[in-house]
Amino acid sequence: MPKMPGMIVGLGVTAKTFFKTVFPDGPFSPPSPSKGAHTVAYPHVKEAPPDRARGVIALHDENCTACMLCARECPDWCIYIEGHKELAPPRRAGGKPRQANKLDRFDIDFALCMYCGICVDVCPFDALFWSPEFEFSELKLADLLHDKERLGDWMETVPEFGPYEAGADQKVRKVPSTS
Amino acid sequence: MTAELTLPADALANQDLANNAQLRYIASQAADSRINVELETEGMTLNIGPQHPATHGTLRIVAKLDGEQVIEAQPIMGYMHRGYEKLTEVRTYPQVTTLINRIDWVGSFANEVPFILAAEELMDVEAPPRAQWIRTALFEMGRIANIMLFLGDMAVQLGGITAVFYAFRDREFVLNQIESATGGRFHPNFNRIGGIKDDLPAGWIEETKSAMVKVREFCDEMEDLVVGNEIFQSRCRGVGVIPAELAKEYGLSGANLRGSGVDWDLRRDEPSPLAWSEIDWKVWTHPDGDSFSRYWVRLQETREASLMVEKLLDNLPAGPIMAKVPRIIKVPEGESYVQTENPLGAMGYYVVSKGELTPFRVKIRTASFSNMSITPWLLEGVYVPDIATILASLYFILGDIDR
Amino acid sequence: MLTPLALEFAYWQETIVKIVIGLVAVLLPTGALVYMFLFKMMSFMQSRLGPMETGPHGAMQLLAEFGKFLQKEDIFPSKADRWVFAAAPFVVLVSTFMLVLVLPGGPSAYFTDLSTGIYFALAVSSVSVIGTLMAGWGSNSKYALLGGLRAAGQLIAYELPLVLSVVGVVIMAGTLNLREIVLSQSDFGIWFIIPQFLGFLIYLIAIQAELTQPPFDMPVAESELVTGYLTEYSGLRFLLFFIAEFATAAIFSAIGATLFLGGWTIPFVDPTAEFMNYIGPFVLGIKMIGIAFLIFWFRVTYPRFREDQLQRLAWKFLIPLALFNIVVTAVFKVVF
Structure with missing residues (x-):
């Protein structure tokens, strides 16, 4: 042919x-x-992004101890944390009051953020999570600085960690429930 | 199915073309001097770029024209220089991977790997096999995502608008898979020193395999729409011929080198902890060295890479994905250089460490920068339309040139 | 042309009506082609949707584009030849509007019935070369200059195969009048596309080049010359070029339909019947869309030639082929 x-x-x-x-x-x-x-x-x-998609960083602020690890590890230093120590009521009755770190300010400047996920990785207390939410654009660059209330709201959109592919040697993590 | 693919029957002999290129160069010089003597015409200087559709980025080419013929062309780089080598000196090792992602932004997973391998070599850790296999698979998927863009872009540089839409359409399947594994479509930041960030999600392997089938369908489509097209062939055959010897002298790498018939692929030729040596695959070369052969080689490479991904995922070993590494990474004093065969060509990182949290010095060898160095020689004596053809066929990513 | 309407008009009234009908006859098919082919068919061929927001399936997109271009600033490049730069789009547009004059839409639905109709049409179509050159020269831009010169070289090179491909039809019909060419096709029994298939192919290639559509779009090759002679134009003047390009596409397709596909006629229907004046333009429109479909299909599929390859195709291939076609047609005409 x-x-x-x-x-x-x-x-x-x-x-x-x-x-x-x-x-x-x-x-x-x-x-x-x-x-x-x-x-x-x-x-x-709207297309649903995959569960692992790095859309926006959500904060579970009860877990945060203001340890500043995330702010220090951030490659472009876009996380601003302020905290203070205060005395929390003792765990057991009659015990000494214990020291607790209280978070005053936790801001992420999403205009600077490179969405690398290092802060989520290094957080030792499971306070930061990736949410696939992507619709948070603003008209002004300055408005992209989001405070801890806004970051806390995104906690609801964080999906549960899915299971792994066969042969994986990892434990599936849990997302703390938002009350 | 790739086994049946052979060289086009009318592939020209390499040596003839090399001679032709030399002759053409001499002839253009002679023609130029003759015209200038007879007609006293002045050359016109045409600034192609920094903002020009053919340079897809901020590359600037100062071309001296005589009519439509290029007498002299000089690429001017650096409009998008971001100082990555300096920036890495003030970033810790884990932070560097986020930055170097952005060097070649279309196949960014491949950028991380050589740096991480260099750091691992210094720290004397080796990632577990499962991590290496997943790295290799994602590396090849980065290659597919990168080269698919080229396959469409080359056609659009020649005026065929449709191919680039197909490229973006089918590239989406690959990018979606990269995203659902790593979380980032373009900037995965998935490599860690000593392994990878996370294991693959359930069901990913099946989805990826179906995406690879789509990639091969796309390659068939490109073969029909672009490679087989007589206009495309007449625009590319014999245009921008790089003789093999010259390609080596200019330090070309990747498909540009293999398109000139040099059988050189770092994936096969250099020992690497990655899993390339564990599966069997083929290095594609084409003897012609013209724009067409570079396109053809990349097309075959995309196909081959999609088959490689399938083989890698079929034989994925079980086990952990992270080696034991300290939480705070301090790299011991020393120097190492690791290069890998990235989508654009050989990419290497020379890492010097003084035992601190940050590298002391990182030298980044990117493929596009070296590939661009041949343009003054290549563009001499060609016509203005061929500038677009040659630049497209050399395939550079601006971030890779200017980093 | 207004006789079939059976209305009495003063001369000035008739002129106004003719101008309005002329505008409609140019703009309506243009809009239809751009929407159908450039917006929708091209999108579907590229697995996308095209405009969807303005109107049902983006049908009002053209009006939006029109409004957008009208709002834009009319920029003159510094040191541009202002007068030449400003006049260029109008020169191109005038040639487009003059083309529509001789197009018959029915046995008596036409603007003018020139005895040398096709000759006139092909002649005025080359006026647009001057406008293109003016745009290239007046812009004071190297890209525009290169584009203008390429356009001039290309349009002149493809005038010849265009004219020569039509000569075959003219020989068969024995007239230059477009209306009589249509009628002679219905006398002949079959449309001229069958005996003149070679001529039709050459005509298709030549109008593709005349319209500077891919694969012959090197005057506006965006990857080499940004947009060639259009580089410096903005706002209304760019819009005029745009309209002229696609209006000419519509009219060349209509001329092609007239020459090769029997114009307004329908097989087995009396072509001179009174009602053909009313349905004729629509029949012609459908045939025009058929040819325009081919033009845009090629546009979507092919990469572009290089300038020298294009010239070689015209002078070494198409013109000899067209001459061969003429000889064969003439021989057959004499023999039978």
Whole structure:
């Protein structure tokens, strides 16, 4: 069989894609390009990012001890933490009051953040989590500095850690429940 | 299915083309001097870039033109210099991986690996096999994501707009897999000294395999839409011929070198803790050395890489993914150089440590920077449209040139 | 042309009506082509949706684009040849509007019935070269200059195969009048695309080049010359170039439909019947869309030629082929 000229084969490729896009369910069904196209009409249709997606950093502030590890390890130093020590009621009745670290301020400047995840990794107390939430754009750069209330709100969007692939030697972590 | 693929029957002999390139160069010089003597025409200086569609980034090429013929072309780099080598000196080792992600931003997983390997070599730790295999698989997926962009972009530089949409469409499957494993589509930051950050999520291997099938379908589509197209061939065949010897002299690497018929691939030729030696795969070369052969080699490499990912995931060993490393990483004094075959070519990190939290000095060898160095020779005597062809076929990422 | 409407008009009224119909005849098919092919078909061929927000399936997108271009600042580059720069889009547009004059939409639905209709159409279509050159020269930009010169070289090179491919049809019809060419096709029994298939192919390639559509778009090659002679244009003037490009695409397709696909006629229907004046333009429109579909299909699929390859294709391949076509047609005309 003689070889088809490449220019005609090329026309076939575009035509095939055209039909795949317009008639995703086969030629005898009504055309539905919104289904056949690979693009998504964003504000109307939203694709769910995978669970591990690094969308935004959520803070579980009961776990935070203001130890500053995250702020120190951050490659561009976009985490601002202030805390103070205070005396918490003793664990057992009659015991001494214990010292607790109280978090006053926990701000992340998402205009600077590189979404590397080092802060989430180094946190020894499970206070920081990645949430796949991505719709937190602001009109002003300065408004991207989010405080601990806002970061705390995102805790609700943090998905549970999924199981691992077979052969993995890791323990599945738990997301603390937000009360 | 790749086994049946052979060289195109009309692949030209390498030596002839090398001679042709030399002759063309001499002829263009002669023509230039003749025209200038006879007509007293002045050359026109055309500034291609820093903002120009053909340079996809901020590369600037100062071309002296005679009509549409380029007499002299000089690439000017550095418009996007971000000082990574200096920045790494004030970042701890774990922080460096976030930065170097951004060097070649389309295949960024591959950027992290040589640095991490260099640091591991200094610390004398070795990541467990499972981590190495996952690294290798993600490395190859980074390569696929990178080269798929090239396969579409080369066509769009030549005016065929559709291929680039297909590239972005099918690249999405690969990026989604990278994202669902590492959390980042473009900047995975998944490597740690002594292993990787996390194990793969359940079901990932199956999804990745189906994505790899899509990649190969895309490669077939490109073969029909772009490679087979007579216009594409006439634009690329014999344009931008790099003879093998010259390619070596200029320090080209990656598909640009293999496109000139030099069988050199660091994945195979250099001992590496990564799992490339554990599976069997093939290094693709093409004898012609022109723009077409560079495209062809990259197309085959994408296919090969997708097969490699499948083989790697099929034989993934079980076990831990992190070696024992101290919590605060201090790298002992010493120097090491590790280079790997990145999507764009050989990329290496020369790490000097004085035993502190931060590296003392990091020298980054990027592929695009060396690949660009041949452009003054290559662009001499070509026509203006060929500038776009040649630049596209050399395939550089601006971040990789200017880091 | 207004006789079928059976209305009495004063001369000035008739002129106004003609201008309005002319505008509609240019802008409506242009908008239809841009929306159908450039926005939608191209998107579907690239697995995407295209405009979806303005109107149902983005049908009003063109109006939005129109409004956008009108709002933009009309920038003159410093040291540009102001007068030449400003006039260039109008020169291109005038050639487009003059093309539509001779196009017959029915047995008596036409603007003018020139006895040398096709000759006139091909002649005025080359006026746009001057506008393109003016744009390239007046912009005071090297990219624009290169683009303008490329456009001039290309448009002149492809005038010849365009004219020569039409000559075959003219020989078969025995007239230069477009209306009579249509009628002679229905007398002949089949559309001229069958006996003149080679001519049709050459015509398709040549109009693709005349319209500077890919694969012949090196005058505006965005990866080499930014956008060639359009580089410095903004706002309304860019819009005019844009309209001219796609209006010419529509009109060349319509001329192609007239020459090769029987114009307004429908097989087995009397082409001179009174009602053909009303449905004729729509029939012509459908045929035009058929040819325009091919133009845009090529546009989506192919990469572009290099300048020298394009010239070689025109002079060494298309013109000899067109001459061969003429000889064969002439021989057949004499023999039968």
